[in-house]
Amino acid sequence: MANIPLNQSNLDTQFHRYYQRLTPIIKKPKMRASTTAVFSFLAISLFTWYAIRPTAQTIIFLRREISDKTTLNEQMENKITALIQAQDTYETIKERLPVVQQALPPDPDGVILARQIRNLAIISGASVSAIQVPSLPILGKEATPGAKLAPPKPLEQFPISVVLTGQYPSLKAFIDGLLSLRRITSIDTINIRPAIRAGLSFDTLQLSIKLQSYYSTQ
Amino acid sequence: MDEERDLLLVTIFTTLTIFLWVFFELVKTSKTSSIATPLQKVVSPLTGKIDITVIDELEKRSTLD
Numbered sequence: 001m002a003n004i005p006l007n008q009s010n011l012d013t014q015f016h017r018y019y020q021r022l023t024p025i026i027k028k029p030k031m032r033a034s035t036t037a038v039f040s041f042l043a044i045s046l047f048t049w050y051a052i053r054p055t056a057q058t059i060i061f062l063r064r065e066i067s068d069k070t071t072l073n074e075q076m077e078n079k080i081t082a083l084i085q086a087q088d089t090y091e092t093i094k095e096r097l098p099v100v101q102q103a104l105p106p107d108p109d110g111v112i113l114a115r116q117i118r119n120l121a122i123i124s125g126a127s128v129s130a131i132q133v134p135s136l137p138i139l140g141k142e143a144t145p146g147a148k149l150a151p152p153k154p155l156e157q158f159p160i161s162v163v164l165t166g167q168y169p170s171l172k173a174f175i176d177g178l179l180s181l182r183r184i185t186s187i188d189t190i191n192i193r194p195a196i197r198a199g200l201s202f203d204t205l206q207l208s209i210k211l212q213s214y215y216s217t218q
Numbered sequence: 219m220d221e222e223r224d225l226l227l228v229t230i231f232t233t234l235t236i237f238l239w240v241f242f243e244l245v246k247t248s249k250t251s252s253i254a255t256p257l258q259k260v261v262s263p264l265t266g267k268i269d270i271t272v273i274d275e276l277e278k279r280s281t282l283d
Contacts, residue, residue, distance in 0.1 A: 041226075041229040041232070042229060042232075045233045056244055060244055061247050063248075064247070064252055072257070076261055079261055079263070082263070084266070085267070086266040086267075086268070089268045090268070093268060099273055099276045100273065102276075119283070123282070177282075180278075181279060181280065
């Protein structure tokens, strides 16, 4: 292959052939218009994609960020105000809060509830035959690593069954007392029937009551 | 002649596609929140009022301890 020196005259000679081929095509007005249009569209597309898009995206993102931050700032201020208000209210009622813990203790406290029910029965004049707490969860200990997966409920409940014997006024007083007990319990079922046992009078009744008691896990 | 027209049409449709693409990308940018989800949870509204009547009611009840 011969080495041709790269000077201006050689280049002109080389590209002259292409010019010669393109000249008749370019001279056609329709072809010229169509080529111009195609290249214009291509240029517009390229500029839109590589220049206008990132710029417009940055502008819109910044505007959105300003709007979001303004809203966030307002929400933060509202929350701070609410927290200050809550703190004030908390300071006011702080000394009375143990009442809430007595109503909804952080632990099941089944023994305390059973004691309260026994005391209530004594006050009402009924005698407790049985108090049964079927199951009580042990708090503060995770049995398995999988136990973490279950999300804790804000309020847990456990059943408790009580069997009493006594006369009707005593049983009524017991139920009324149960409903006015500070520890929150709800009555699931009540079953009253005559107590047929030796040594008991005919107007003695047996009350079987199923309760649900609650405790707070938060 | 047909080739010229086809080329022109392809270019026009390409340009239109790019316009639409850019438009939807800009819409997506404008709709996407720039605040992280944990922060959104932090600023969730809080009621500063505590229902004191409930405590009053509870105080009236007996404990029988």
